[in-house]
Amino acid sequence: MTSLTGRSFLKELDFTPDEWRSLLDLAAQLKQERRDGVEQQRLLGRTIALIFEKSSSRTRSAFEVAAAHQGAHTTYFDPTGSHIRGKESIVDTALLFGRMFDAIEYRGFGQDTVEQLAEHSGVPVWNGLTDEWHPTQTLADQLTIREWVDKPLDEVTIAYLGDARNNVGNSVLAAGALMGMDVRMVAPTQLHNTDEVVAQARAVAEQTGARITLTDDVAAGVAGADVIYTDVWVSMGEPKEVWTERINLLTPYQVNAAVMDATGNPDVIAMHCLPAYHDRNTTVGEEVYQLTGMEALEITDEVFQAQREVIFDQAENRMHTIKAVMVATLARN
Numbered sequence: 111m112t113s114l115t116g117r118s119f120l121k122e123l124d125f126t127p128d129e130w131r132s133l134l135d136l137a138a139q140l141k142q143e144r145r146d147g148v149e150q151q152r153l154l155g156r157t158i159a160l161i162f163e164k165s166s167s168r169t170r171s172a173f174e175v176a177a178a179h180q181g182a183h184t185t186y187f188d189p190t191g192s193h194i195r196g197k198e199s200i201v202d203t204a205l206l207f208g209r210m211f212d213a214i215e216y217r218g219f220g221q222d223t224v225e226q227l228a229e230h231s232g233v234p235v236w237n238g239l240t241d242e243w244h245p246t247q248t249l250a251d252q253l254t255i256r257e258w259v260d261k262p263l264d265e266v267t268i269a270y271l272g273d274a275r276n277n278v279g280n281s282v283l284a285a286g287a288l289m290g291m292d293v294r295m296v297a298p299t300q301l302h303n304t305d306e307v308v309a310q311a312r313a314v315a316e317q318t319g320a321r322i323t324l325t326d327d328v329a330a331g332v333a334g335a336d337v338i339y340t341d342v343w344v345s346m347g348e349p350k351e352v353w354t355e356r357i358n359l360l361t362p363y364q365v366n367a368a369v370m371d372a373t374g375n376p377d378v379i380a381m382h383c384l385p386a387y388h389d390r391n392t393t394v395g396e397e398v399y400q401l402t403g404m405e406a407l408e409i410t411d412e413v414f415q416a417q418r419e420v421i422f423d424q425a426e427n428r429m430h431t432i433k434a435v436m437v438a439t440l441a442r443n
């Protein structure tokens with residue numbers, strides 16, 4: 111196995127299929143070791159900066175808990191409480207943090223920020239979500255698929271319904287291509303992944319045997335799927351004004367019982383990176399209900415509740431897979 115020591119984790123397509131698979135295998139091993147009560151601390155005394163320019167529940171918890179399990183110390187920078195960007199550039203922040211910390215996690219806006227941090231800090235940088243990619247998410251997704259679908263990943267069909275060109279959509283496509291999956295991006299044409307992302311995924315698919323389909327036809331897109339995947343219709347950082355247009359475009363792509371039935375697969379599972387608008391028990395969910403009368407957006411509560419075990423395994427697996435990324439890139443050999 112190729113060592114990933116010292117490497118950054120910025121996006122899926124920076125890794126070979128073997129490297130990516132080795133992270134999945136390590137995550138499964140670490141999860142089992144924790145279950146068995148035999149986890150070893152491989153990051154004792156290491157220091158980690160967690161920069162969050164956007165909100166988070168899962169990703170922040172996953173990094174902090176995984177670091178604590180492994181004996182590392184984290185320092186959390188929230189979207190407002192530091193000089194980052196306001197008084198100090200990303201490059202100067204990278205130079206500073208590289209002197210203090212052994213690794214940096216970044217969640218925020220453009221991919222260029224994680225790239226700059228990696229280039230100038232001299233320590234491993236981990237992407238906790240940018241506008242373009244969410245690679246720690248897709249590691250967790252694939253670990254979950256390995257646990258729930260009784261087939262090797264290269265025999266699994268995954269259909270992503272929703273805003274395909276957002277960070278999660280790009281990452282589902284890229285990670286699926288790496289693992290040789292049958293990937294269907296099911297969305298209105300104007301919300302498909304960019305030509306550049308599709309070309310990169312297709313280039314990987316040529317080596318791995320992945321099948322890649324972009325379609326606006328829900329019935330054709332989901333036929334035979336093992337996994338139906340969705341994400342919010344409006345992502346963090348997008349203006350509120352896009353909600354109405356996005357709801358109009360994406361309502362036909364809602365994950366509901368009819369979509370699950372249309373797969374023709376009685377064992378199909380639904381996945382969601384979370385948080386999800388599946389009922390009115392959120393501020394936004396209620397606002398959208400008042401505006402449109404819709405009780406749920408990207409996934410109905412019926413499907414969400416039926417698939418809750420899968421979806422919260424997926425959430426838990428963020429921690430095991432993020433731990434694998436930290437251990438693979440930061441542990442001393």
Ligand code: CP
Nearest residue numbers: 166167168169383384
């Ligand atoms: N899926 C995910 O990244 O969740 P958070 O925004 O809560 O971190």
Ligand code: NVA
Nearest residue numbers: 276278345346383384
């Ligand atoms: N596409 C979503 C993912 C949240 C985990 C967002 O960027 O808000």
